Amino acid sequence: MSSTNPPGRRASIPEWAFSEVFRLQGEGFGCRKIVRLLEDRGVYTTRSSVSRLLLGQTPYALVRR
Numbered sequence: 001m002s003s004t005n006p007p008g009r010r011a012s013i014p015e016w017a018f019s020e021v022f023r024l025q026g027e028g029f030g031c032r033k034i035v036r037l038l039e040d041r042g043v044y045t046t047r048s049s050v051s052r053l054l055l056g057q058t059p060y061a062l063v064r065r
Helices: 015-026 031-040 047-055
Strands: none
Touching (some): 015 031, 015 047, 031 047
16 A cells, blocks of 8 residues: 555545535435435446445545435
């Protein structure tokens, strides 16, 4: 690992998509549906990554809603 890379898990959801994920959750969509809708926008991620973002877990622990 390079010293310029922060330790831990790399985020698979780009910052520009965070608000979209929170908006979709607010509209009642679950993690799997959010993953499919993100794929339509060119973001390829997993259900667990969406769940970690929504729960504020690593690597999304510092993301503010």
